[in-house]
Amino acid sequence: MSVLVLSNARLLQSEELVDVVVTDARVSAIVPAGTTIVEARRRIDLGGRIVAPGLWDEHLHFTQWTIQQSRLDLTATTSAADVLDKVRQGLGAFQGEFLSGYGFRDGTWPEPPTLAGLDAVTGAVPVVLISGDLHCAWMNTAAAGRLGAEPDEFGLVRESAWFEAGRALVQAAPPTLAQYRAAAQAAAARGVVGVVEFENEDNITDWPARAAQGVDSLRVEVAVWPQRMPKAIADGYRTGDVLDEQGLITMGRLKVVVDGSLNTRTALCWEPYPGLEHDLVHGCGVATVTPAHLRELLVQARDHGVQAAVHAIGDRANSEVIGVFGELGMPGTIEHAQLVDEADFARFAELDLVASIQPEHAMDDRDVADRHWAGRTGRAFAYGSLHRAGATLRLGSDAPVAPLDPWFAIAAATSRSRDGRDAWHPEQCLPLDVALASSMRGRLRPEVGDVADLVVLDADPFTVGPDELRRMPVAATLVGGRFTHDRLGAGADA
Structure with missing residues (x-):
């Protein structure tokens, strides 16, 4: 003993x-x-x-977070020209198969990116620049050819097409075990005991292997994406199953992404984005999974003992996802819940739905929201409204979209401020005890x-x-x- x-x-x-x-x-x-x-x-x-x-980080992409440490840092850029300057600097020290960068946010740029502009700077060197929201990449012709992607005239590859190309990019230069260990130990140094892994990889296989090889500073609940769900079911995995000998890795939830993101202007909304009012196909965002298909996926998960976590950012996406959970009478988690219709706040508690939120996103995206969700920001990143309506909250980072540090999320949730700026919609602040408990799985x-x-x-x-x-x-x-x-x-x- x-x-x-x-x-x-x-x-x-x-x-x-x-x-x-x-x-x-x-x-x-x-x-x-x-x-x-x-x-x-x-x-x-x-x-x-x-x-x-x-503390727990209830939503992240651990491989992307680990790789991000060695990518060209684009987080401080404010225009396409800024990004191209960073790329010029990076080309001087380039080694490897791809030059990759991370962190640009083009939602408030004065001019859009272009494929021709990136090609002119990079030539034959394959270059992939990943947006800060992980939902699109600006890539040159050389990289697109290597990854089998088809960028538009802006050089952008968005949503599902980018997710496929992004996996190929990771496979070309995956992180080492030493890098995984370092990232896990850095999280532990901030008080993190566990994370919910939403990486779009074979997490059921990969994470027990990592834990056995010394990536053992954290508990990890691993998600399964729809394309891997049939095999997980066939192998008999259910939410909560322990997957490794140390008891650190457990089976998590089915992850379904039904819409895009705010910065990429693909979050599915009831109203169109400014400048896209006449785009009858994508003007209000993108539905990557229809309600009917979502219903099929959730029924499959429920019937085989797997809980569900559904990514929904726009208000229409949230309404539709809440509706499907309500029809099926099953609990679940809605990831992000960034823009919520006033009538839907109460439905989280009524239907036993957890709002898995990332408060630092409100600080990163406040200017983008003011521009593209003008007139609606009182219900954007509306954590106070969710709490007052009785919703169960869980806090995370969505790393690398925000740093894997729960204290950033707690500070953002309680102050709605960063970098000396005035609080943004302070009525949506969370009480400190609520933010802490939401980072500690419900208990202080x-x-x-x-x-x-x-x-x-x-x-x-x-x-x-x-x-x-x-x-x-x-x-x-x-x-x-x-x-x-x-x-x-x-x-x-x-």
């Missing part, structure tokens, strides 16, 4: 000092400080530090019997401002009582 005592700890929203006892990977006792009598392998004096449930405090997935904080989130929240100092992170991050000097002996 292994016993660890975290002594002189504080729980969130409490000044009382307690001892948290961890026995064989579970919280076995929480008692007033100094009253534990159990023989402990290791007793660590936390000196009043906060102990809380470990560990309880006896819990698996010991814990975070130790050097500061109290309730006593700091938004900027300090983003920099929240994390002293230690434990997964199943095992230290995955340790600035206390205790992990080796615990």
